[in-house]
Amino acid sequence: MKNRISFYVVSGLIILAILGLGVKLVNNPTGLFQSIAVIAIVVAVIYFIVQRVNRANPGKREHRAFAQAAKKSKKRFKNKEQGSAIQRKAKTGTLTSIKKSKRKSSTTHLTVIEGKKGKKKNRASL
Template sequence: MAFLKNRTSVFIVGVLIILALLGIYGSFTANPAGFIQRIAVIALIGLVIYFVVRKFSNSSPQKKEQRAFLKAAKQSKKRLQQKSGDSTIKSPTLGTLSSLKKSSKTKKKSPAHLTVIDGKKSKKKNRASF
């Protein structure tokens, strides 16, 4: 805000704001329907730009890692609930055959994206072989 310290720049900015307000007032009094239509179009374009920017800014790697962590936490919680639920005695007449088939189809495990690579840490590199 260093440019506002100079009195001439404050005067120029004030004059520009007053002219803008006079232009908006004149446009509104000359054609109110057209003015409202232009404002609506500007707002619509602003919303489209906002959502496009928001969509691309949400694809950061940190947010993807956070979603993966939350998904893994839910799966872990389900496993713990299933393990604790297996110890109780269940009656065999809880579900029909069709409901059991539906539940087995809906349960799909997500593929594991992490693999373990066995390394040879105990062996020392033979520098002469390079």
């Protein structure tokens, strides 16, 4: 019910505005064009002021960069999930072959540090 009332109100205002513009165009066309020009200039000045204030806020730029990085991360994660699902469907084998393939995958963020792993330290002697 509220939507109907607001629709009628907005429609009535638009019709009255068009009617007013038509009457003003017939009676005083130069005054109409001057009014339109003044309104356009005021809107442009307000727009440029708002843009200047928004650009000066560094927190907004950081938030925008964070949102863009999060979107890229989600996209990359989604691609990995889709790829692994396709691989799972394509591979059909025994349980042991599936276990071996899981063990073969390694994490890329871990590295092996070469060194003497077999030799134990003698902690008793100082």
